[in-house]
Amino acid sequence: MSEVRTARRRATIQDIADAAGLSRGTVSRVLNDEQYVSAAAREAVQDAIRRVGYVRSAAARSLVTRRSGAIALIVHEPSVVVLDDPNIGNILIGTNSVLSEAEQQLVTIMVDSARDSHRVVEYLRGGFVDGAIVLSARDDDPITKAIVEIGLPACFVGHPPDAAAISWIGIDNRDAAERITRRLVDTGRKRIAMLASGLDRDSGQDRLAGFASALGDRYDPDLVARNPLFSYTAGAEGMRELLDRAPDIDGVFAASDAVAAGAMDLLQRRGKRVPEDIGIVGFDDSAWALRCDPELSTVRQPARTLGEQAARQVLEQIAEPSTEPRGLVLPTEVVWRGSA
Amino acid sequence: MSEVRTARRRATIQDIADAAGLSRGTVSRVLNDEQYVSAAAREAVQDAIRRVGYVRSAAARSLVTRRSGAIALIVHEPSVVVLDDPNIGNILIGTNSVLSEAEQQLVTIMVDSARDSHRVVEYLRGGFVDGAIVLSARDDDPITKAIVEIGLPACFVGHPPDAAAISWIGIDNRDAAERITRRLVDTGRKRIAMLASGLDRDSGQDRLAGFASALGDRYDPDLVARNPLFSYTAGAEGMRELLDRAPDIDGVFAASDAVAAGAMDLLQRRGKRVPEDIGIVGFDDSAWALRCDPELSTVRQPARTLGEQAARQVLEQIAEPSTEPRGLVLPTEVVWRGSA
DNA sequence: GTGAAAGCGCTAACAC
């Protein structure tokens, strides 16, 4: 009775040790499934844990191990965009499945303001996570800087970082856009337009570049409608604009499936038939593609695999800190359906 | 020269103290923006921090303060569902904005398997977060149990928990469904059907109950098509089924806007006019509603506010641990557009 | 196989 239990203190490893008549060291060994523990001791400890209602403190543990067992997925987009980006969800699923298997906890963090950005830097520096996967990082971003500075194992998705020290993984948007546009050309379309979106970022820029490249001499800047968003509405509006400007268009490459869906609905209202009058293709192979009538020809983006591989990269770096950072480009596939 | 710096150790508060010629205590005060620090000392510390490249250890800090500064949003749904639930995104936005303002870090966690579930329990018990907001919790769930057991400040969204000790916030699905259905009745529809989804959960059940209640004697179970998913496809299939079973239907209540959109597209293909031949209403007031042609009459669900209020509840409980748990029902609004 | 003891990096109570 040397100690009077005052307030309802949280049980510690010492309480278990006392209750089991063993030392902290042994209890810790049991907790961590280590060898060199007698069956009797193990049982005594497990029994004590139950009686005492023990819960392990992550803080104390991570203070000494310098590991948290958690990995962050940082989504760096205005929340509006996040909502209807079909890829983010799949990336998340891929990441989660790999990390889950590795017994790591994935925590998703949204960055939607400068304040968020600052707080996230603190979070990362604090050591709450052992690694990070970053979606659509910006160049010259405080988060990117912090990752480099503290040497946090990380992988960027969809975007080579300005910091050469960080691994990344993505697809070749330019090449994919070029391939799908070329097919539009090959099937006899003469006046081919593009609904370009997201020109403030690599993916958008690259898709436009690929489009232009496929058309070569026949590329006409006037046949490009521009919109910041990869949205259904952007597609409808852009298509109207295009039609007003050049009614004889017979082919359209939309920067995403959502954009294509918006465009198709407008075409229908205008009495244009797809694919007879106008052929149209998209990008992503998201749920939108199958919702179109006829179904949309598009570029399949391996979003889920992107997430999986990014997670693997980070796990690898955690396990082997000296791993060289590397970039990886995943192949895309053109899927032909009824729309062109 | 009493200490030889060997490996590139991470700088600690002691290093700063040494570099600044002050004590750990003073450094800590500066770090925490406390009073009773001379301007000179403050400056010296800040300078030293820069020179030494110090980053604060969250683990050490939270070990003593028993606070992490982070709050979890737990999304307990199979990932497929998460992808196209229009409400989750808005809840997330609401939650994030409130927590961001309170300088708390929101971390979103997806639970998609029993293993996930178990790991998340460990995460919560470990003390990585100071509170949790739980979406679509299950009854008799290990996560719910853990929250009660460790007394973690929490709020459930969209669903009163079986555990009376936990606060929750939601809408009255039954009432909303009844109101929108009644309006279908009031505008003269005679044969009113329902596309019911998610009957394995409260929200789905309640919407069906509200529908039945509005119809009273005229409720006909044969005019209810059932589908587990709140999806576009579910709507199209259900509508086909309904039409085959009862071609004279002139009103439809779809359990969600996505379901309604699927149904409307099928109606169009079958040559039925909306709202002339059939009136149709949805639920959620999501992006789907405006995408329909004509635009969809529906129930506006205050998803963003739900997220905000849930966050506030949790913050309140953290600040005042003795706060009584409470349930809160947010009002919904019926929005009349062209579809009925 | 088990125990003892030295920290991990920080805050907070107290003394000055």
Next chain:
DNA sequence: GTGTTAGCGCTTTCAC
């Protein structure tokens, strides 16, 4: 105002 010191709860040598 500032320094000193006692922990927070855990892992991890190193003896035994």
